[in-house]
């Protein structure tokens with residue numbers, strides 16, 4: 405039985421997008437309540453009846469969350485241009501080695517706008 409699990413996290417952070425034209429509103433410093441969806445996918449353990457423990461997803465994501473929460477994202481190495489797309493890739497690169505079943509990272513900076521990265 406192939407299954408997919410989705411676990412959602414939230415962090416608060418400030419950013420600005422320095423490569424945009426000066427008049428663009430996202431060029432100014434502002435904040436978001438970012439939502440991150442961590443998606444794992446694979447074959448369920450037939451005996452346990454689950455793919456993996458949600459707590460293991462939380463444990464793998466926690467050190468990454470601590471680097472992001474209540475931070476100015478532009479000050480983090482690799483996030484000098486912290487679009488949602490770049491943040492999704494940055495999270496993927498740090499999480500995939502610890503979470504081999506990782507299949508997708510979703511980063512939402514508002515309720516209606518999100519970036520999805522599936523590797524590659």
Ligand SMILES: [Zn+2]
Pocket residue numbers: 419430434435436513
């Ligand atoms: Zn923004």
